[in-house]
Amino acid sequence: MTIEPQPPTSLPDSAIDHTHALSYWNSVSSDNNGMLGGYPHVSLVDLKSSSIFLAKLRRGKQRAVKQTLPPLERVADCGAGIGRITKGLLMQVARRVDVVEPVEKFTDELVREMEGSADKEGVGGRIGEVVNLGLQDWVPEMGAYDLIWNQWCLGHLTDAQLVLYLRRCKDGLRKSSAVDGGGYSEKGGWIVVKENLSSDVKKRDLYDEEDSSVTRQDEKFKKVFKEAGLKIVASELQRGFPKELYAVRTYALQPE
Numbered sequence: 001m002t003i004e005p006q007p008p009t010s011l012p013d014s015a016i017d018h019t020h021a022l023s024y025w026n027s028v029s030s031d032n033n034g035m036l037g038g039y040p041h042v043s044l045v046d047l048k049s050s051s052i053f054l055a056k057l058r059r060g061k062q063r064a065v066k067q068t069l070p071p072l073e074r075v076a077d078c079g080a081g082i083g084r085i086t087k088g089l090l091m092q093v094a095r096r097v098d099v100v101e102p103v104e105k106f107t108d109e110l111v112r113e114m115e116g117s118a119d120k121e122g123v124g125g126r127i128g129e130v131v132n133l134g135l136q137d138w139v140p141e142m143g144a145y146d147l148i149w150n151q152w153c154l155g156h157l158t159d160a161q162l163v164l165y166l167r168r169c170k171d172g173l174r175k176s177s178a179v180d181g182g183g184y185s186e187k188g189g190w191i192v193v194k195e196n197l198s199s200d201v202k203k204r205d206l207y208d209e210e211d212s213s214v215t216r217q218d219e220k221f222k223k224v225f226k227e228a229g230l231k232i233v234a235s236e237l238q239r240g241f242p243k244e245l246y247a248v249r250t251y252a253l254q255p256e
């Protein structure tokens, strides 16, 4: 009798199906409720914490100095949805925000809203390029970005796609910035990753059938960042979210 070879235990990210994910996202409403899975009210505290995180990151060692920070030149909001973060954070800190999002109805909503707004340039910055692609297919322009923001969307990429994507982001960072004297940005731009963390007691990533995504554990993120040649320069756990939600961690990354 021959023994049949057993298939390797399948990894959660091997179940990711981009077509299924896109049909899920196309079925939800183009508003904060759709973006945030029925928790639209967390948006405010999320944006406030992100704004403080980013200001601390930019000030670097000069945290005590409270003068206004100059605008970043060019940033990207990745997996941007309807541009919740673009409007609520990035346009306030950057001259130009490129938007990368595969679902056209979300970016159409953002563009419509910007066209209808009295201040088309936004409070500070304006929308630059709008790119309707999944991040697995997006190639950032080399050396172009002061900041590449990724929030609540990287679970749609497999581990292998994520490593490759982050390597491309690393190449997409501006090498050194003239605008942020004193902060980390003397060493160039940052990639920010803000994502849910797996709560699995066996420390596994968790696959979600509904939107075909994975929720990774902190250790997995660290492994992926290392493989992509990135180091964590700052990291923070989100506070003030409802207890029933996953823990959320923000990582700021720069090339090793």
Ligand SMILES: C[S@@+](CC[C@H](N)C(=O)[O-])C[C@H]1O[C@@H](n2cnc3c(N)ncnc32)[C@H](O)[C@@H]1O
Pocket: 018, 021, 022, 025, 035, 036, 078, 079, 080, 081, 082, 083, 084, 085, 101, 102, 103, 106, 133, 134, 135, 136, 150, 151, 152, 153, 156, 157
């Ligand atoms: C939970 S929403 C978050 C939107 C936005 N980042 C925010 O925090 O408001 C997830 C977003 O990821 C997008 N998405 C789905 N598949 C993606 C992919 N392969 N690459 C990039 N974004 C993707 C969805 O269309 C959706 O807009």
